[in-house]
Amino acid sequence: MNDNKMTSVELRATWGLGTVFSLRMLGMFMVLPVLTTYGMALQGASEALIGLAIGIYGLAQAVFQIPFGLLSDRIGRKPLIVGGLLLFVLGSIIAASTVSIWGVILGRALQGSGAIAAAVMALLSDLTREQNRTKAMAFIGISFGITFAIAMVLGPVITHYFGLHALFWMIAILASCGIVITLLLVPSAKHHVLNRESGMVKGSIRQVLMNQRLVKLNIGILCLHILLMSSFVALPGQFEQAGFPPSEHWKVYLVTMLVAFVMVIPFIIYAEVKRKMKRVFIGCVALLLVAEIILWGAGSHFWTLVTGVQLFFIGFNLMEAILPSLVSKESPAGYKxxxxxxxxxxxxxxxxxxxxxxxxxxxxFDAQTVFLVGTMIATAWLLVSITMHEPPYVSSLRIVLKDAVDFDRLEQRLKAQPGVSAVFIVAAEKSAYVKIDSKVTSRPELEALVASS
Known part of the structure; x- marks a missing residue:
C-alpha cells in the first residue's frame, strides 16, 4: 500500500473543507468590485460608509479569528464551522434585505464575525495524516487564489443582471451550501489532533510576536490588503469616468487575472527552486509600488488604468503565493x-x-489621493522589505512519537541528522516538530530514525 496516497476520508475532508472555505471567501471578494458603484444607490450611502462596509468584514474577522480557533478545541470543529456559516448566512440575508448602507454595514460585520478559517484548518489536521497534510493545506491555498479570480468576475456580472441585493442573496445561498457540505460530506473527526503546525497554541503568541522576521511578514500581508481594499474603493469609479460601464468591468478583471496567474508561475519557481525568495519579494513590492504610481497618474485614461490593474494583480497574486511560504520557513519549530x-x-x-x-x-478628497496614499504605503513597505534577510529554506514537519522513547536522546539524534536545522519535542503531545532542508533529508528518513530509537 502507498502510505503517501490519500485515503477516501482524507480526499473527502480536503475537497469538502476546501469547497466550504472557497464558498465563504466568495462572499468576501464578490462584493469588492461592485460595492463602490452599485452601493451608492443605497439610502444614506457615501464613499466613507462604502469603505466602512468593505472594511468592517475584515475587522470582525480579525477580532474573532483567534478566539474561534481556540474555541473549536472545546466545542468541536464542525459545530463551530456550522455556527460560523450560520452567522455568515444571517449577515448576508440582512445585507440582501436592507435598503440602507447601515444595514449592509451590519450584515458585513455579521458575515465577518463567523470566523471559521482556523477551525477549518484544525479539522483538516484532525482528518489527514502527517504525510498528506501539506498536500491538503496546499489545496486550500490554491483554492483561495482561484476563488479570488472567480469572485472578481462573478461579482460584477451578477450585480449587473440582478442587482446588489441579489448578490447578497447569492452569497447567502452559497454559504448555506457550505453548511450542507459540512454536515453531510465532510467526515467527522473521532479525536482532536493537537498539531502546532496547523493550530494556535495558548502561551505561544508572545514568542511569535517577538520574532522580528515574522513581524515583517505580518506587516507585509497587512500592507498588501490595505492596498487591495483601498484601491478597489477607488478603481470602479475611475473605470466609469474612463467611459467603461460597471457592467463591463468583469472583462478587465478576467483578462488581467488570467494573465497574472500565468505570469507568476515562473517567479514562484525561481523563488523556491533557485532559493531567491528575498529578491523576488522585494521585486514584488516594487511592482506593487509601480502599479500604485500608474493608477495615481492614470486619471480617466482607460488603458493606463488597465496597465495599473494588470501590474497590481501580478504583484498581488505573487505575494499571496510566497508570503505564506515565507511564514512557514521563518516560524520556529512547533510554532507554525x-x-x-x-x-x-x-x-x-x-x-x-x-x-x-x-x-x-x-x-x-478623490480617487487620485487614494492611489497616492497607496503609493506612500507601498514605499514604506518597500523600505521595510529591503531590511529582510534571506529566509532559511526549510520545511516544517511533525513526527508522532512512541510512548517508550528517550526524548533527550532522540532530540540529540534528530539534531545530528544532516539537513535538520531545528528540533522541538513536546513529550506531553508525543510529537517532534522538526525543520528540515528537503534537499538534504526527508520525512521517511526521519521517521525511520524515530522508529529505531
Missing part, C-alpha cells in the same frame, strides 16, 4: 500554526484598514 494564525489576523486587519481608509480618503 500560531505564526499562521497571527498572519491571518494581520491580513484581516489590513482589510479593515484598507476599506475604511480608502473610503474616507475617497469621500474627503
Amino acid at each position: 500554526g500560531t505564526a499562521m494564525g497571527l498572519y491571518s489576523t494581520s491580513q484581516f486587519i489590513g482589510v479593515a484598514i484598507g476599506g475604511s481608509l480608502g473610503g474616507w480618503v475617497f469621500g474627503n
Whole structure:
C-alpha cells in the first residue's frame, strides 16, 4: 500500500473543507468590485460608509479569528464551522434585505464575525495524516487564489443582471451550501489532533510576536490588503469616468487575472527552486509600488488604468503565493500554526484598514489621493522589505512519537541528522516538530530514525 496516497476520508475532508472555505471567501471578494458603484444607490450611502462596509468584514474577522480557533478545541470543529456559516448566512440575508448602507454595514460585520478559517484548518489536521497534510493545506491555498479570480468576475456580472441585493442573496445561498457540505460530506473527526503546525497554541503568541522576521511578514500581508481594499474603493469609479460601464468591468478583471496567474508561475519557481525568495519579494513590492504610481497618474485614461490593474494583480497574486511560504520557513519549530494564525489576523486587519481608509480618503478628497496614499504605503513597505534577510529554506514537519522513547536522546539524534536545522519535542503531545532542508533529508528518513530509537 502507498502510505503517501490519500485515503477516501482524507480526499473527502480536503475537497469538502476546501469547497466550504472557497464558498465563504466568495462572499468576501464578490462584493469588492461592485460595492463602490452599485452601493451608492443605497439610502444614506457615501464613499466613507462604502469603505466602512468593505472594511468592517475584515475587522470582525480579525477580532474573532483567534478566539474561534481556540474555541473549536472545546466545542468541536464542525459545530463551530456550522455556527460560523450560520452567522455568515444571517449577515448576508440582512445585507440582501436592507435598503440602507447601515444595514449592509451590519450584515458585513455579521458575515465577518463567523470566523471559521482556523477551525477549518484544525479539522483538516484532525482528518489527514502527517504525510498528506501539506498536500491538503496546499489545496486550500490554491483554492483561495482561484476563488479570488472567480469572485472578481462573478461579482460584477451578477450585480449587473440582478442587482446588489441579489448578490447578497447569492452569497447567502452559497454559504448555506457550505453548511450542507459540512454536515453531510465532510467526515467527522473521532479525536482532536493537537498539531502546532496547523493550530494556535495558548502561551505561544508572545514568542511569535517577538520574532522580528515574522513581524515583517505580518506587516507585509497587512500592507498588501490595505492596498487591495483601498484601491478597489477607488478603481470602479475611475473605470466609469474612463467611459467603461460597471457592467463591463468583469472583462478587465478576467483578462488581467488570467494573465497574472500565468505570469507568476515562473517567479514562484525561481523563488523556491533557485532559493531567491528575498529578491523576488522585494521585486514584488516594487511592482506593487509601480502599479500604485500608474493608477495615481492614470486619471480617466482607460488603458493606463488597465496597465495599473494588470501590474497590481501580478504583484498581488505573487505575494499571496510566497508570503505564506515565507511564514512557514521563518516560524520556529512547533510554532507554525500560531505564526499562521497571527498572519491571518494581520491580513484581516489590513482589510479593515484598507476599506475604511480608502473610503474616507475617497469621500474627503478623490480617487487620485487614494492611489497616492497607496503609493506612500507601498514605499514604506518597500523600505521595510529591503531590511529582510534571506529566509532559511526549510520545511516544517511533525513526527508522532512512541510512548517508550528517550526524548533527550532522540532530540540529540534528530539534531545530528544532516539537513535538520531545528528540533522541538513536546513529550506531553508525543510529537517532534522538526525543520528540515528537503534537499538534504526527508520525512521517511526521519521517521525511520524515530522508529529505531
